[in-house]
Amino acid sequence: MKRIQNALYITKDGAYLHKQRETLLIEQKVEGEKLKLMQLPIHSIGSIFCFGNIMVSPQLLGFCGENGTHLAFFDMHGRFLANVVGKQTGNVLLRRQQFSVTELAATTLAKHIVAAKIRSSRMLLLRFRRNHTATPQIEQAIVRLKQIIEQLSAVTAYDSILGLEGEAAAHYFAAFADMFKGNDNRQLFDKRTRRPPKDPVNAVISLLYSVLAQEISGALQGVGLDPQVGFLHKERPGRNSLALDILEEFRAYIVDSIALKLFNNQTLGAKDFTQDCLGGVTLKDDARKLVFQAYQAKKQEEVMHPYLQEKVQLGLLPHVQAMLLARHLRGDLAHYPPFVIKK
Structure with a gap:
């Protein structure tokens, strides 16, 4: 994982992202036990980029869509798969x-x-x-x-x-x-x-x-x-x-x-x-x-x-x-x- 200013890059295969109150919690299962990798204020993040087998909770997906937090998914080789773009940073406005x-x-x-x-x-x-x-x-x-x-x-x-x-x-x-x-x-x-x-x-x-x-x-x-x-x-x-x-x-x-x-x-x-x-x-x-x-x-x-x-x-x-x-x-x-x- 690498945090660069207000963008968060998730490269840990098998990581699970979910929202816990006003924070973003990143966890991974290790030998059946949940291991907390990172926890930080979710409102400080403008973009989240997920590489490989990364799981995201429905609640976090909804939060990103409602609050303009850009969430994008890629495979491990960097090929773009899909994204969630909030109303405040819509693709149409940027492309215009x-x-x-x-x-x-x-x-x-x-x-x-x-x-x-x-x-x-x-x-x-x-x-x-x-x-x-x-x-x-x-x-x-x-x-x-x-x-x-x-x-x-x-x-x-x-x-x-x-x-x-x-x-x-x-x-x-x-x-x-x-x-x-x-x-x-x-x-x-x-x-x-x-x-x-x-x-x-x-x-x-x-x-x-x-x-x-x-x-x-x-x-x-x-x-x-x-x-x-x-x-x-x-x-x-x-x-x-x-x-x-x-x-x-x-x-x-x-x-x-x-x-x-x-x-x-x-x-x-x-x-x-x-x-x-x-x-x-x-x-x-x-x-x-x-x-x-x-x-x-x-x-x-x-x-x-x-x-x-x-x-x-x-x-x-x-x-x-x-x-x-x-x-x-x-x-x-x-x-x-x-x-x-x-x-």
Whole structure:
């Protein structure tokens, strides 16, 4: 369980939530005996997020509906299942705010998200340089990404933001190839390819990007936002554009770092992949399990959130960022703070 400001995250499988007078009581049965996990004033809670096999009493469901306490349910992988939204924080009102964002405000949000993405990419390169010998390609990317971040601050046109993002991605992935140690690993990644991925590293990061995007989509639905209406990624039928926006903040910090660890530690190698007649590369079943195990382990890690100044599990970051974006769109926050680690 993790309490983040007025939002409560329940991740203890088998937990039972019910209302006791003016408090929320969280219990779990252990060897037939009820064990109290937490008890706190229910009126201090704005949102409750339940992950996995969590049971909620009918009285608590009714209280949440009547008093505007947002209650959302997810499976253990973060996929959104259902929610209870009270009349004071209705989804319709929040989505109207989301739909009515001006072009200027949307461009500003897009710029902040892109800047956070580039900072995270550069931070991954800097961390590699501290621990290993940096190649000229890595050194060049570190310098150029810093310049692009500075250029972004003066840019106001949407197309210019996309242009700088594309240039930053080209420099980053050229350097990303140099972070795989050993001659064999260097053959596993050449450049960023997708639909289908053309090499093992692209197969891993494409898979995890997709999984994380689905979790972000569920987190956005959990706070009442429409995951299809984005600011950086334009709307397209069937695409969760807003989820892809938020994904940009986590690509390097979560997914790319997992891929580097898996291949550099030789947990994965060329033997763990197959290639089809069109050149597309996919993971074998056992290798896919290893990737998901590494992903789940990564989600258990804690980090100091740069805006909240609270320790947060990485697996909860999509929900935290969704909450912050919702608060910004409602007018509670002047600016949306994208997630980016500065050290």
